[in-house]
Amino acid sequence: MSPVGPRFALVSSRVVTPEGVGPQAVLVAGDQIEAVVPPHELPTDIDAIDYGDLVIMPGLVDSHVHINEPGRTEWEGFETATRAAASGGVTTLVDMPLNSSPVTTTPRSLQKKQEASAGKTWVDVGFWGGLVPGNLGELESLVGAGVCGVKAFLCDSGLDEFPSVDEAVLRQAMPILARLGTTLLVHAELPDSPSPGLEVKTSYRDYLASRPEKWETDAIELVLRLCEEFRCRVHVVHLASGDGLALIESAKRRGLPVTVETCPHYLYFAAERIPDADPRFKCAPPLREQLHGDLLWRGLLEGAIDLVATDHSPCQPERKHLDDGNLEAAWGGIASLGLALPIVWTRGRERNLDFSQLSKLLSSAPARLAGLADRKGTIAPGKDADLVVWDPDASWTVNASQLLFRHKITPYDGESLVGKVVRTYLRGHLIYDVGQLIGEPTGNLLRPHKIL
Template sequence: MSGSPWVLVSRRVVTDGGVREAAVVVKDGRVEALLSPKDVPQGFEVTNVGEQVVMPGVVDCHAHINEPGRTEWEGFETATRAAAAGGISTVVDMPLNSIPATTTLEALRTKAATAEGRCAIDYGFWGGVIPGNAGELEGMVDAGVTGFKCFLIHSGVDEFPHVTREDLDKAMPILARRGVPLIVHAELTEHERPPQGDTRTYQSYLASRPRRWEDDAIRMMVELCRKHRTRVHIVHLSSSDALPDIAAAKREGLPFTVETCPHYLTFDAEHIPDGATHLKCAPPIREAENREKLWDALARGTIDMVVSDHSPCTPGLKHLDRGDFAAAWGGIASLQFSLPAVWTGMRARGHGLEALVRWMCRNPSRLTGLEGLKGSLTPGVDADLVVFDPEASFTPEPSAVLHRHPLTPYAGLKLQGVVERTYVRGVPVYTRGEPAQRPTGRWVRRPGAARSVT
């Protein structure tokens, strides 16, 4: 379908100027034009989806695909196939929990070679900042990493150690000069503490990672952002108590952005049952009042985007048989269900399709340096398209989960919004429950990156 020009027509196309009836003309894998349907040239192949929504493909810039090294947790084939089913057309892989972690140019070469030819959708890579690797950063920028991730607290895996303020004082000037963002797992404490008491209760886990860990870390990152003028992005914000500091940084004009995740917008601590370790993540899911403040911050623009933080593991590592929050791996599998989960919450709070595209497509593409290539339906961008039925609902069943393992907290939860089709550069990669059989995804890099890492 991508070889010759073709047209996708809908009464509801989400454009930069609003939702309107339009014909999206696709040529050579790009959006050629947005026309009135009556102006479509004769002879073009036309697919008319009626009232179903046509929107840009979701850009998910926070996923742990874990390959190579922990492919039994997930992998490029399974993760990107699930992403395509969820309306995601571009995914950016985190530098952990693969082995080796993507903290050197050589490790990036290994990661890129592993992914090549195996991805259903387009993909990118974050590099990692760890103690002592400042000399590796420029080489990874030249090779095309999206930016760099760091932890301010133990990451959960020993091959990706956390950084100190002194480490960041060495790395951040390099990133500022090269114009790439530092994305930060923002929890900060001198003394980590395991859950106490009955570790089957969610409250024991919630108490072990208080809001102030996030709040203190974010204050430190605001100071470092001001000092170095490095673009700083806070990943998976959970604590609403940090919102005033974030809003102040934005008012000051600092290059400071923030994401949150579907699970923080969907679930709440009061309703997580004892032993439900499939809902353990870090930072933790907090109370319902906290969740509503996150929604309000999205509406105000204090939080910029919503991304999955897909972080799966083998079912055994969740210790569901014991229900022990102290022992379980922290991470939620969500790539396939992020879009409908977020849309379900949006509809309940009166938010519309333009906000959906802003939070899940346009703003993530801007963070990753892909604005003008991904995340909108502007002429000239890649024809990454999703046909989405916002009025339809479904209940995910484990048998329909395309992640490597079917364990996800969204199974059995009624969700609003069904992805009917996903296209990447004009090529259908998912159609009505069926992923494409042949992987066609490519590594998309920041403009100006070298084209080879060999």
Template sequence: MAAELVLRARRAVLGATEQPVSVVVSGGRITDLAPYDAPPAAAQTVTLDDDEVLLPGLVDTHVHVNEPGRTEWEGFASATRAAAAGGVTTILDMPLNSVPPTTTVANLEAKQRAAEGQLHVDTGFWGGAVPENLADLAPLHAAGVFGFKCFLLDSGVPEFGHLEPDAFGAAMAETARLGALMIVHAEDGRLLDEAALDGGHYAGFLASRPPAAEEAAIALVLAQAEATGAKAHVVHLSAAAAVPELRAARARGVDVSVETCPHYLTFAAEHVPDGATELKCCPPIREAANREALWAALDDVVDLVVSDHSPCTPELKEQGGGDFGRAWGGIASVQLGLSTVWTGAGERGHDLTDVVRWMAQAPADRVGLAHKGRIAVGADADLVRFAPDETFTVDVTRLHHRNPVSAYAGRTLAGVVRETWLRGVPVTGAEPHGRMLRRSA
């Protein structure tokens, strides 16, 4: 029988190599990898242009969709349409900023009902670990969440409380018992210096959230992971000073993974203008030397790069007239992550196989999605037609997330996503055909 679809590319990222291939697709899965010059018969054959590279769809495990409850900030339709436009074919939704948060099975089901019929990419869900829901972790795990998110300081929203050290230890013991992954916003609130805040001056905001706050919280995460045997993951690492401690813990056998985000690999504190609250995020964007140390830590301690897409309304970003203490902290970037990271990676001598490892395969592997994030027989046919040498200037009016706010506005980036396929079907932004995912193991 003829295949349903064959995608022919002179350049395709297959694991650690880039090579020519004919990707054969039937039933939404990759069924064969044939020679470029000898493609099998198919109902449809698509040949990529010579300036294009075939990539696996990215897996973004850190996306705040915010629906239901704060859908004016973002929603499933807009977030997943933006993801697909940026070459992301799988997202995991964070458990907070929606109302209700994903801290009980009933709340998970409310979120799943809200997502029904709106998904342009495949979507899974994190559960939340908060002070009052220790008994809810096992039912949420059984319901298929991919792990649990917790904060070690004020989360910024009242309905998602943070864990004090004793409660964090209890939650880590429970996730160890379940075999679940605990992902942690690791800043120690006791080491923040709110007195340093100085209105619209970025230097004051940066001083208010020192690297020591990340280092201390990460030390707690590592100690609890080592004591309980739990699997831990540090989200959005900003402070490169924590890298040696993380490296040492891994050498001792602690099961900890680490992510950073495109904005920490792109911007530098020295170049953040006063009042530019579109660049406010927590933990903060640090100095250029710190940024370069994070680049150096990729494939050493930092395993993956994900967006931490955290949008809000323009009013929340602008409240206080550019006051970093009052504006909402978060950067909306799910559509721009691939181009942003590729721009920086190319400047530093990396190739597309590195970017795919950081943004597709490693995130998929850490959360147990072995059929995502790779061009391989048996994997979902989630694929991206990418023009790495084409550049564009970010126009916020052409981004698909709900509100026209972006830290990257006006920035020139390399790499254009020309087409995205989800399980072999083009994602056009018109008819959603994404699925809801459950943790399978």
């Protein structure tokens, strides 16, 4: 039998596998990892690339990305988003059901999104569906069509065509989702009634006060209560609040099927140091005080927070109101696709985060969340040969103009980070090599196997 593709090995003194970190050779055959062996056991006829002390980890899985194509491709698109991903060692993206148009709330709209991505993706891409009032009847076919789970908002999503759900809708949807064995992702902010009604212009302090921590804890309390009642798997996206984390930890101790992510920006920035009139820092929930960042870091290190995803949610400069600094009018969303590895590492190394924890947070746990762990997220025989080679000691300064996503607007511009991606392999093929993309877009569309 002829081999399915090239056979070669990557060698390093620091290969991150489920068993730990150490000197290994990753033997690649075609698209997959054939074996992981001590370097001296490598067959002598194999082409081997020795990366010395550079770290070899599984390709990152970014499970929270807004690609916005079709319909709002001027905000971000498959080509630019997946280029940025590849440059950051990210080999799998899972796209959110908004802000594309149509939003991904029906099998037909999922198909439109899949068609729009054809031939444009540099990395593999999966899709979340959406839960909105009125699409309960579509959920089964949407899950059957291959979404990795469904997402709902408990507050205004910012898009009229993706309205929020209330407890009544959740009570109808969660038994369906539980029966289908899929996951409900929740944007957990539940506005007070009446809302604080603050007038926000350019003051960051006012913006922060307009979306208080209580919104998060109220929303988390609600979904945990329903999770307990319906035993529907729940994932809380972009946690920003320390008290919210305490609620989730308690629920986990009670055995509820709940997971939680936070984002690089909540781990890196603190409200005390955010300038006024700079909407690059606007996101929801807002960037909170250092106290919350410290609690989130504790949660990460202790394993209470399952994963980190970027929530890359960009838009055009004018929609971001960079000219007048209007925080009320500006689109909320922080662009950081492809930067998660150095951002989390820069702060994490100061807190003794190790490579195994880092890899779990950025690869294996998000793969598991999206039902892709049968192929993605770990270096082990039989898995896709998705690999990132990176230098954990290299310092560099972010220059937004050199980033590969569509609009070069990010609050990380000018930040000094530690950790630099050297090479990215997608299913055994080199797709990124220090500063440049290699070859053609060869990303696959993914559907979940099952939640492991």
